[in-house]
Amino acid sequence: MAESPKEKNLASAQIAASEESSIIDQTPSSGGFSMPETPHSQESPQGAASPDVLRTRVFSADDLRRAHTRIAHEIVERNKGADDVVLVGMHSRGPAIAERLATAIKSFEGIAVPVGTLDATFYRDDIGMRPVHPAGPTHVPVDITGRVVVLVDDVLFTGRTIRAALDALTELGRPRCVQLAVLVDRGGRELPIRADYVGRNLPTRLAEDVRVRLLETDDVDEDTIELWGPPEALGDDE
Amino acid sequence: MKHLLSVDDLSRADVDDVLDLAASFLAVTKRDIPKVPALRGKTIVSLFFEDSTRTRLSFETAAKRMSADVMTFSVATSSVKKGEGLRDTVGTISAMGIDAVVVRHSSAGAPQRITEWIDASIINAGDGRHEHPTQALLDAFTITQHRGRDLSGLKVGIIGDVRNSRVAHSDAKLLTALGAHVTLIAPPTLLPESVESWGATASLDLDSVLPELDVVMTLRVQHERDAQSRFPSLREFTQRYGLTIERAARMRPDALVMHPGPMNRGVEIAGAVADGASSVIDEQVTNGVAVRMAVLWKILGSGGDVV
Numbered sequence: 033m034a035e036s037p038k039e040k041n042l043a044s045a046q047i048a049a050s051e052e053s054s055i056i057d058q059t060p061s062s063g064g065f066s067m068p069e070t071p072h073s074q075e076s077p078q079g080a081a082s083p084d085v086l087r088t089r090v091f092s093a094d095d096l097r098r099a100h101t102r103i104a105h106e107i108v109e110r111n112k113g114a115d116d117v118v119l120v121g122m123h124s125r126g127p128a129i130a131e132r133l134a135t136a137i138k139s140f141e142g143i144a145v146p147v148g149t150l151d152a153t154f155y156r157d158d159i160g161m162r163p164v165h166p167a168g169p170t171h172v173p174v175d176i177t178g179r180v181v182v183l184v185d186d187v188l189f190t191g192r193t194i195r196a197a198l199d200a201l202t203e204l205g206r207p208r209c210v211q212l213a214v215l216v217d218r219g220g221r222e223l224p225i226r227a228d229y230v231g232r233n234l235p236t237r238l239a240e241d242v243r244v245r246l247l248e249t250d251d252v253d254e255d256t257i258e259l260w261g262p263p264e265a266l267g268d269d270e
Numbered sequence: 271m272k273h274l275l276s277v278d279d280l281s282r283a284d285v286d287d288v289l290d291l292a293a294s295f296l297a298v299t300k301r302d303i304p305k306v307p308a309l310r311g312k313t314i315v316s317l318f319f320e321d322s323t324r325t326r327l328s329f330e331t332a333a334k335r336m337s338a339d340v341m342t343f344s345v346a347t348s349s350v351k352k353g354e355g356l357r358d359t360v361g362t363i364s365a366m367g368i369d370a371v372v373v374r375h376s377s378a379g380a381p382q383r384i385t386e387w388i389d390a391s392i393i394n395a396g397d398g399r400h401e402h403p404t405q406a407l408l409d410a411f412t413i414t415q416h417r418g419r420d421l422s423g424l425k426v427g428i429i430g431d432v433r434n435s436r437v438a439h440s441d442a443k444l445l446t447a448l449g450a451h452v453t454l455i456a457p458p459t460l461l462p463e464s465v466e467s468w469g470a471t472a473s474l475d476l477d478s479v480l481p482e483l484d485v486v487m488t489l490r491v492q493h494e495r496d497a498q499s500r501f502p503s504l505r506e507f508t509q510r511y512g513l514t515i516e517r518a519a520r521m522r523p524d525a526l527v528m529h530p531g532p533m534n535r536g537v538e539i540a541g542a543v544a545d546g547a548s549s550v551i552d553e554q555v556t557n558g559v560a561v562r563m564a565v566l567w568k569i570l571g572s573g574g575d576v577v
Contacts (some may be wrong), residue, residue, distance in 0.1 A: 159571050169297055199307070203303045
């Protein structure tokens with residue numbers, strides 16, 4: 033999801049503006065994994081003078097529930113059943129989303145789809161460029177060789193995290209095919225990668241920030257997905 | 271983090287990071303393909319001026335499992351034998367373009383000196399009687415795997431040739447910082463002049479302390495330094511300070527037996543105790559690779575200091 037800055041003098045602003053840096057920042061520390069506090073991981077590069085403001089509420093809790101149900105149906109339809117499917121959630125919010133999809137599939141298909149977790153940190157292409165720590169363990173309970181792996185993540189942006197995840201998957205086996213399910217596709221791809229299942233397409237600008245908050249992973253009372261951005265950008269492209 | 275020379279370089283947050291990362295890397299080492307591309311393109315030199323089996327292999331394994339290139343410098347076959355000094359040796363290696371040097375040297379402070387000469391990151395793999403920080407981290411990791419992250423109140427005994435042991439020094443400081451209560455147990459001649467700076471207490475009587483210990487860490491008698499001249503006979507040392515089968519029977523049932531290796535079976539620890547149910551000595555070796563992967567990642571991979 034995170035971008036690799038093309039220009040070094042913009043690196044700080046670009047990194048801080050990416051949705052991934054904010055996601056990692058706000059991951060609860062209860063998991064024991066943490067990210068060091070550095071200027072690079074600050075959420076608002078524009079400084080305290082112009083904090084980001086809420087621009088759009090992308091999903092309410094109900095919207096999100098419906099999106100999960102639809103994506104679950106699409107996965108089963110596309111693969112003509114769910115027998116070979118393995119859902120693999122990408123840290124930090126993917127595992128929770130994958131569990132929800134598995135629950136939905138179980139409810140209408142009666143099949144318990146295996147759910148795994150994946151951390152692609154050690155396979156990234158921006159190692160050494162910014163502070164990165166693994167967000168959780170990699171654990172896939174079944175052999176993925178010959179099966180259909182559906183990678184699950186919250187937001188698809190540059191595609192670099194997915195590229196790293198494909199490398200990480202290769203180490204675990206040789207799936208028959210790999211598909212990608214995301215709640216939000218915010219555009220901005222830097223690699224030839226696309227999602228097979230999308231909750232919502234949401235074209236965004238670089239300075240904007242898609243904030244995902246889930247019951248399982250964030251200290252919130254209800255699920256929300258919101259688009260935040262600097263105030264001066266308001267109205268520019270809406 | 272640029273270098274790792276001493277456990278004093280590590281903040282509590284750094285230690286927590288390393289322990290978290292080590293858990294991730296331990297999972298990696300248990301996969302069918304126990305290798306990640308995390309440090310592809312990085313070159314790491316292992317520069318050992320003193321004998322070593324496990325530390326050197328452990329570091330080299332760790333580096334290779336992260337896809338780094340490893341150059342091995344062995345004193346026995348090098349120009350050091352022709353009289354080349356440390357500074358020139360290090361300068362030559364540095365000129366080849368490297369990212370990190372893992373150094374073991376018989377002189378305390380040698381790794382620190384090297385940081386003044388070259389730009390690469392320096393990792394201390396044991397310097398004289400001074401420090402062995404990655405051993406302390408792997409011991410801490412092994413203990414936390416069994417007892418959880420919070421070590422407050424945990425009673426750790428470090429027994430034997432404490433005076434000559436850089437492991438005892440680093441372990442005592444790190445485990446104390448994590449909340450454990452460390453007791454150094456040795457004959458008076460094998461205790462350091464002062465233990466206050468280590469944050470530990472000292473005892474001369476193993477039998478009175480042993481039944482309370484949660485962790486029983488035995489140390490090798492270091493003949494290559496001057497240990498043997500400091501007590502009458504090995505037999506007497508074993509009688510009073512060896513972890514014999516009879517003594518091991520008086521340990522707490524859940525006590526962990528540890529040893530940094532290499533072991534002299536029958537001297538500081540009985541073979542049956544080293545191989546017994548309480549022993550986590552093999553785990554220490556396995557964990558050592560994961561912890562060193564974590565340290566290499568923290569220094570070369572995570573980019574924590576790259577601005």
